[in-house]
Amino acid sequence: xxxxxxxxxxxxxxxxxxxxxxxxxxxxxxxxxxxxxxxxxxxxxxxxxxxxxxxxxxxxxxxxxxxxxxxxxxxxxxxxxxxxxxxxxxxxxxxxxxxxxxxxxxxxxxxxxxxxxxxxxxxxxxxxxxxxxxxxxxxxxxxxxxxxxxxxxxxxxxxxxxxxxxxxxxxxxxxxxxxxxxxxxxxxxxxxxxxxxxxxxxxxxxxxxxxxxxxxxxxxxxxxxxxxxxxxxxxxxxxxxxxxxxxxxxxxxxxxxxxxxxxxxxxxxxxxxxxxxxxxxxxxxxxxxxxxxxxxxxxxxxxxxxxxxxxxxxxxxxxxxxxxxxxxxxxxxxxxxxxxxxxxxxxxxxxxxxxxxxxxxxxxxxxxxxxxxxxxxxxxxxxxxxxxxxxxxxxxxxxxxxxxx
Amino acid sequence: xxxxxxxxxxxxxxxxxxxxxxxxxxxxxxxxxxxxxxxxxxxxxxxxxxxxxxxxxxxxxxxxxxxxxxxxxxxxxxxxxxxxxxxxxxxxxxxxxxxxxxxxxxxxxxxxxxxxxxxxxxxxxxxxxxxxxxxxxxxxxxxxxxxxxxxxxxxxxxxxxxxxxxxxxxxxxxxxxxxxxxxxxxxxxxxxxxxxxxxxxxxxxxxxxxxxxxxxxxxxxxxxxxxxxxxxxxxxxxxxxxxxxxxxxxxxxxxxxxxxxxxxxxx
Numbered sequence: 001x002x003x004x005x006x007x008x009x010x011x012x013x014x015x016x017x018x019x020x021x022x023x024x025x026x027x028x029x030x031x032x033x034x035x036x037x038x039x040x041x042x043x044x045x046x047x048x049x050x051x052x053x054x055x056x057x058x059x060x061x062x063x064x065x066x067x068x069x070x071x072x073x074x075x076x077x078x079x080x081x082x083x084x085x086x087x088x089x090x091x092x093x094x095x096x097x098x099x100x101x102x103x104x105x106x107x108x109x110x111x112x113x114x115x116x117x118x119x120x121x122x123x124x125x126x127x128x129x130x131x132x133x134x135x136x137x138x139x140x141x142x143x144x145x146x147x148x149x150x151x152x153x154x155x156x157x158x159x160x161x162x163x164x165x166x167x168x169x170x171x172x173x174x175x176x177x178x179x180x181x182x183x184x185x186x187x188x189x190x191x192x193x194x195x196x197x198x199x200x201x202x203x204x205x206x207x208x209x210x211x212x213x214x215x216x217x218x219x220x221x222x223x224x225x226x227x228x229x230x231x232x233x234x235x236x237x238x239x240x241x242x243x244x245x246x247x248x249x250x251x252x253x254x255x256x257x258x259x260x261x262x263x264x265x266x267x268x269x270x271x272x273x274x275x276x277x278x279x280x281x282x283x284x285x286x287x288x289x290x291x292x293x294x295x296x297x298x299x300x301x302x303x304x305x306x307x308x309x310x311x312x313x314x315x316x317x318x319x320x321x322x323x324x325x326x327x328x329x330x331x332x333x334x335x336x337x338x339x340x341x342x343x344x345x346x347x348x349x350x351x352x353x354x355x356x357x358x359x360x361x362x363x364x365x366x367x368x369x370x371x372x373x374x375x376x377x378x379x380x381x382x383x384x385x386x387x388x389x390x391x392x393x394x395x396x397x398x399x400x401x402x403x404x405x
Numbered sequence: 406x407x408x409x410x411x412x413x414x415x416x417x418x419x420x421x422x423x424x425x426x427x428x429x430x431x432x433x434x435x436x437x438x439x440x441x442x443x444x445x446x447x448x449x450x451x452x453x454x455x456x457x458x459x460x461x462x463x464x465x466x467x468x469x470x471x472x473x474x475x476x477x478x479x480x481x482x483x484x485x486x487x488x489x490x491x492x493x494x495x496x497x498x499x500x501x502x503x504x505x506x507x508x509x510x511x512x513x514x515x516x517x518x519x520x521x522x523x524x525x526x527x528x529x530x531x532x533x534x535x536x537x538x539x540x541x542x543x544x545x546x547x548x549x550x551x552x553x554x555x556x557x558x559x560x561x562x563x564x565x566x567x568x569x570x571x572x573x574x575x576x577x578x579x580x581x582x583x584x585x586x587x588x589x590x591x592x593x594x595x596x597x598x599x600x601x602x603x604x605x606x607x608x609x610x611x612x613x614x615x616x617x618x619x620x621x622x623x624x625x626x627x628x629x630x631x632x633x634x635x636x637x638x639x640x641x642x643x644x645x646x647x648x649x650x651x652x653x654x655x656x657x658x659x660x661x662x663x664x665x666x667x668x669x670x671x672x
Contacts, residue, residue, distance in 0.1 A: 016535060016538065021560050164467070178585045283463070294511060295509075
């Protein structure tokens with residue numbers, strides 16, 4: 001049920017809806033990926049990088065005050081992907097795909113990025129392995145996330161602002177695909193999440209599943225039992241698949257994905273694909289898509305650039321339909337309350353993406369009560385979100401006290 | 406046998422390749438697209454591709470993206486596309502739709518195939534649908550008697566060419582280069598070897614598209630292919646024209662050049 005068995009499908013979802021020009025490259029990638037995972041030398045190299053470069057295993061932190069004060073006394077454990085090198089879970093996938101790039105003999109990588117976390121991680125791995133790197137980023141996002149643009153350039157990457165369409169993540173993916181169709185001979189496209197044409201959903205999930213493997217062992221070791229619930233935010237859904245995968249076989253562990261409710265699902269300004277979308281095809285996969293009655297993609301909206309995407313990984317669509325995982329929308333205001341709560345009770349500034357999962361944990365806490373225990377994937381740190389939080393909370397900055405209010 | 410078969414046969418009988426012209430429905434307006442496509446047919450295009458504008462055209466370069474955006478802003482819908490098809494097909498020209506897959510799936514696979522057949526359309530080109538995902542589409546097109554055209558690319562292996570070509574009816578669409586749509590100054594040598602590899606795998610006509618914009622290129626391709634497909638170059642003409650009348654004249658001029666190109670080797 002949980003893995004891609006039938007040529008890259010998860011039930012009716014997934015598959016490959018791409019120009020024929022990419023078929024040969026996707027076939028090659030599929031073959032090289034499976035051969036690499038069967039190769040002890042490849043796995044050893046990946047594990048070495050995860051340990052010595054990323055800093056894995058990432059810690060498991062019990063958020064005691066957050067649990068007591070904001071989650072009805074439930075025990076809350078945070079999987080600290082925010083402490084990885086580059087500041088989020090994105091590096092897990094990027095290192096795997098960058099090693100595959102070298103294995104395929106390709107010299108250039110391209111990537112899309114929204115908030116910039118995946119772009120930074122890709123630029124980082126490219127620098128480490130001596131690969132040329134081009135990152136496509138919606139022009140709108142290059143303005144919203146100017147700091148990450150500078151980080152990528154410092155790391156030697158070329159950042160291309162995308163001016164097509166709505167100038168956000170969706171359009172950056174279109175542009176990366178267009179580059180790839182043209183350059184596929186010497187270029188690998190490091191897709192950042194568990195969507196896109198097969199084998200990307202299965203491959204990215206595999207590289208991210210280290211999160212859940214570690215967390216499951218850590219929480220058993222710490223508490224002697226499995227959590228009642230595992231919670232993660234879901235944009236494309238790679239951090240969620242990363243932590244869910246180890247628990248899919250544990251029938252008593254609830255899996256909860258929290259997508260971005262934006263201004264509220266009823267307003268239409270949101271990124272809640274399950275609450276407000278329907279099955280369709282986007283960026284190479286059949287999945288839940290925000291679309292109008294004619295199948296045109298509808299723009300998404302979220303305070304969190306990383307969740308601001310109108311599609312979702314196909315395995316999530318299947319977990320949703322099969323009932324193994326449950327998905328709820330968390331709106332901007334609720335996410336920002338959780339963001340502030342974690343800052344004040346634990347001394348951890350989370351990424352706004354991850355704050356959606358924390359808001360979810362607050363809901364789960366009120367349902368489970370003090371006997372409950374939840375594992376939350378803290379997928380990234382919030383340094384990149386300081387400007388957004390400043391505007392949201394109206395925190396005065398001395399030089400700009402009168403601006404933007 | 407459909408209109409496509411007849412169009413390719415007629416061209417073959419005249420010892421030339423067929424000229425295939427693309428324009429998105431609704432560009433620059435719904436009526437404007439009908440007027441321009443009719444002008445194409447009147448001045449020598451044998452087969453028409455009516456584009457269904459889509460929000461995320463990942464195989465298209467900036468020119469077709471801009472045209473699709475314009476058409477969507479004008480409110481073009483799949484039902485509107487079928488209306489354009491009906492008005493164009495009334496000229497007697499073989500009329501195809503080119504569409505990304507999601508709008509077709511959303512409209513209803515059987516409904517779209519049936520609607521197209523009723524409008525007098527003869528087939529659909531699907532740039533992001535491969536035979537592996539086309540089970541329902543194959544049944545629907547068979548049921549309604551319309552052609553299904555898939556794409557092959559220079560990177561397609563021989564085994565892949567057999568799979569894709571055997572899933573096609575009407576003709577096989579050969580992408581001339583590894584890339585997206587848009588005029589190029591030269592069409593790569595990859596196209597000729599791709600066409601000859603397709604001929605090993607299939608007896609269907611093979612048409613070459615992507616990057617073709619001039620009579621010389623059309624002549625060059627017509628020497629080895631059964632059809633020459635031109636899209637972005639027409640859109641460029643329309644974008645550059647100050648009025649619809651000027652656009653029509655400019656489109657006619659390009660058709661004349663291309664039509665002479667596909668006939669050049671016999672002259």
